[in-house]
Amino acid sequence: MGEFRMTTVEEFEAATARLLETAEKVGADTWQLRVKQQTPHCKFGETGVCCRLCSMGPCRVTPKAPRGICGCDAAGIVARNYLTFTAGGAATHSDHGREICHTLHETSADGDYKVKDPAKLIRIAKEWGVETEGKDIYDLAHEMAELALLEYGKPFGTQRFLKRAPEHTQEIWAREGIEPRAIDREVSQSMHMTHMGCSSDHKALIRHALRAGLSDGWGGSMMGTEFSDVMFGTPHEIDTEANLGVMEVENVNIVVHGHDPSLSEMICEVADSKEMIEKAKAVGAKGITISGVCCTSNEVTMRRGIPMAGNFLQQENVVLTGACEAIIVDVQCIFPALGPLSKCFHTKFITTSPIAQIPGSEFIPFSPETAGRDAKKIVEMAIENFKNRKPELVHIPDQKQKATVGFSFEEIIHKLDGVTNSFVDKTGTTLPLVDCVKSGVLRGAVAMVGCNNPKVRPDVAHIGLMKKFLENDIIVITTGCSAQAAAKAGLMDKRAKDLCGAGLKRVCELADIPPVLHMGSCVDISRMMILASEIAKDSGWKISEIPVLGCAPEWMSEKAVSIGNYVVATGIDTYLGVEPYATGSKEVDELLKGGLRDWVEACFTVETDIDKLGDMMVEAIEKKREALGI
């Protein structure tokens, strides 16, 4: 093992610059160019005061025209926009969860989809009060899938998983009237509330945004995570690699992109078969390399150690390597730009979901019933395409880092069990972590999540903040594109302990973990909610008292706003590096950045100066410690 060295953002950028030369050569446009074309952005849109919910407008609120035609003020317009944004995110995550539940319903002992973690299924079934004794595991899976699907549309009651939260949190939700009911209902109600002539009270709108967010985090996303684990296995520690250098020039390169693991799991399964490897060899390749982009990548890296080619703003780069035989996408965060871009190369751009249909792609509808066949067809297409490579365009940047990933909640507990003393401690709790925090060895934790956004120099905020936290003995848990930024930089290499303060370094050594823990894809932020809840229960602290913060410094999607809402509504202060479209109303802005605290004991902080953001967070953690007297 050589010396450990981080890869810097400057080095990422140098690699990208080299790929952009290829783009120029083939006449492809890229997001870097489109950002220039789109800047400056519309100020009305950016501050959230543009309303186009009815055809009397569009209305734009200015000091001279303080109300829309219907009479809605800035606060109402901004809050309505905020709620529709949230609803979009909640619908998206939850619909992903719904797909997983449907796939669970398709599982069978001899089918393409199986129950790989029956113990987890039984655990959840018991939690839901479902009889498990003497039941065939697949019967149970189908029964649970139906119950889970009912969570989307049940006429009465609230989300089943809310019971996982500490009592105090549940009380807050009840008190504030934000316990999410059926998921679809919260999304529908969002759209209803924002309809012309419904709510214009910004507090009512924001309150519902929290509720819609909670239906995602404690409903749709959590089911997506939990039932993915049931089917594909609960992640455990596994070694992998990250950044474009994981693509192998001699191999057939298949890149999976999107969010839903159902397809990618099957692709990995098929590509690993002897038959496919033989076929790859027959066309002159050495083998098949699957790598990933975005959260599909996170799903398969967590469970299979499939390497991560990159995060959101690298999706064009994988095509620009000229060595990508196929980029196969499912849903969410897929640039339509991949259509024209792939045409400049031999790359097959394959869409698979009716939810994400994109011009310039080959659409191969993928369904759980025919998953194995579909996957095989797709892999074969990629193999066939190997011979069409244009060698003069091939350049894979020699850049990758080792990463140890797979830190599901269960795996974190397993690691914590490893530092207990069998004569002294109970196992299966978060107490070792609590003890580290109480004693000051760790100052706290930050959950780093979210996307890339060209408004922030890509990955700089993720990596810069993480480094600051590590130096300050603050452990980082992460998901999504933030996780991939960390992995690319090398922060998920166990040797990154040397970048940490003495306390975190010691924790890494004793628990044998990297200082930045990969918890999965963006739906897996639900894992973080479970972790926070268990810490609260074990420590006796309220979630809002724990020295833990959320942070999405480069967020961009509607999903991110939905996430922000449920993280805050769960009691975790959340720090953003990009403004939500809400500064156009002082009332809404102040509510989000302060007033929410009276409702749910947490709120948002937005600071676009990333260094300052980091300092504020370190200070906030120390404040929480002081309040606890630790």
Add this chain to the structure above:
Amino acid sequence: MLLFDIVFNGNDKMYDRAVADLEAAIAKYGEDKAVGFPETAYSLPCYYSETGEKIATLGEMKNAMGYIKSLMTRERRLDSGFKSGVATALCAEFIEVLKYIDGAQPYELPLEGHFSDAKIRELGVPLVTGDIPGVAVIIGKAPSTQEAVDLVKSYQSQGIFVALVGECCDQLAEAGYKTGFAVRVVPLGKEINSVIHIVSVALRAALIFGNVTPGDKAALQKYTFERINAFVNAFGPLDEMTVACGAGAIWYGFPVVTNDMEYTPSVPKSLIKFEDVSQWNPISLEARGIKLKITNIDIPVAFASAFEGEIIRRGDMQVEFDGSRVDCFELVQTKELTEVEDHKIEVIGPDIDEWGVGEKHSIGYVVEVAGKNMQPDFESVIERKFHSYINCIEGVMHTGQRDMIRVRISKDAYEAGFRLKHIGEVLYAKIKNDYEAIVDKLQVKIYTNPEECTKLRHELAIETFDKRDARLESLTDESVDVYYSCILCQAFSPSHVCVVTPERLGLCGAVSWLDAKATNELDPNGPCQIITKERIIDERTGAYEDVNEAVKKFSQGAVEQVTLYSIMEDPMTSCGCFECICGIEPFSNGVIIANREYAGMTPLGMTFPELASMTGGGVQTPGFMGHGKHFIASKKFMKAEGGIERIVWMPKELKETVAERLNKTAFELYGIENFTDMIGDETIAEDPETLLGFLTEKGHPALGMDPMM
């Protein structure tokens, strides 16, 4: 109070005390007054390890206080906590060293205080082999004397080295518990600062065995953290200074277990709180990751390496077997598998019950072994372990070997039910455990009839010994096809490799060529591996391409080439646990040899510890070489430079030990009779001029040889 604040306060207190003591000492003696601990080459060992700077005077100590103060940062981060812990340790060392001014002996037995370098080197081999699986540092007052005794005994019976600080020293004394370096239960002192003496052992181990460069703080911490299996047991009520010392311990990787449930928070694997002291042993072992070599031996007394140094005085003994007065012997015999009934132990003749208290008797015990991989060559390898096996029995003392053994069994052991068959049980269990790959079946016959002992001694034992000696005589570096590497010490000395040949045993003195061969047989991928000797480079120096390749491989590239017979050209490295060191003496063109036990001055102007500190840790130091005692009489001893003729000085005791064999070699090689008479010792000279005079008078051959440099 917050944990870090406790540490900071404790650090401040220790610092204030160090400042006050130092000022008082300066006021009394002046800044030029020399300071230092006795019998160490590492100055103030902790300060030297941490900073790379040696301190020799009170004035230098005063300057060093500035460095210590610079460690005392007060941020609410563990880094500050750790640094303050180290600062506390350094202050404690300063406080302690001031007690030793002018050769004072501040500690009286049973209190030990400072450990000499020689003692640390003595601990090297057992630490490496796991015979000492760990070091327990017990601080404060146990809830009851009985609990103190039980805890100490629990560790001692596992072979764990126990250091005691504070009131537990008194508790053990009160209980009449036998303590001392020999039994590996060592009361250090009564003040918390005396804990530094065991910290000093850990840090010097890093320098001696780990080749850590003094002042390389990161390497020092990595070494202690990864390789020194120490831990702390601190009885409540804790105080700030103890917790500050604990922070230092945790920095170096030593977890702390305490029964003070209120004073501090707990920290996983580092600061563990548990009220019931009777559980501390397994808690501590688990916390430090110490795995014991489990040998379950069915005997009524304890069995642990800690008892190896136990002495049984005449008044305490129930019975004695003395090979110098009556016929005694011990023997391993290879048998066919069909001839041996596994685990059969026979006592042929009277047992201890039938003798009066304090009587002398004959004994002969024969261990008959059989196994598909057993070779007669391994008999002596196994037999040589008897000394350690039998000595590890609580209440049994064993010295010597072959037919010159002496065994004493204490009254306490006898009263506990110990009988002769238990010697058989111990031999059975240990041999089966240590040599499982070569011994399939084993039975023990213990003879106590004087006539039978006499007969078997002469007809069986001596005959076997003679045969073995003849075989050993024929084993030369030239007569064998392969040598062996030995990296047993790499747990401690990561880049050291011994090349073991028939005429050059491992420098620790513990691994002969036959031992290495047997070890290789036990585990072909283990610490001793075959080195071929096919591609010779230079016969004079004993340089081989094969050997170089092996050394490079096993040292992970740290050492590229070694010679077998030269101390000047690519000499073999030393781990630090060598029995002897030789170094060139330029006035006489010779070398002097000092052994670990020798505490005095040598004509080189350096003591053994100082000489030893020149080498060790797996580095090559031309002109100095660590080696085993047995090697001194070898025909291959620095053969490239002319051989044993170069030896001009040795401590008297060592000279007497090796005289017979050395004189024989000298006669065979050079025709010199009574060569040792020409070799100086400390009674003759401790300086080069006097030595030269003596050598000239004796006509020592080295004087006429070419200079080595």
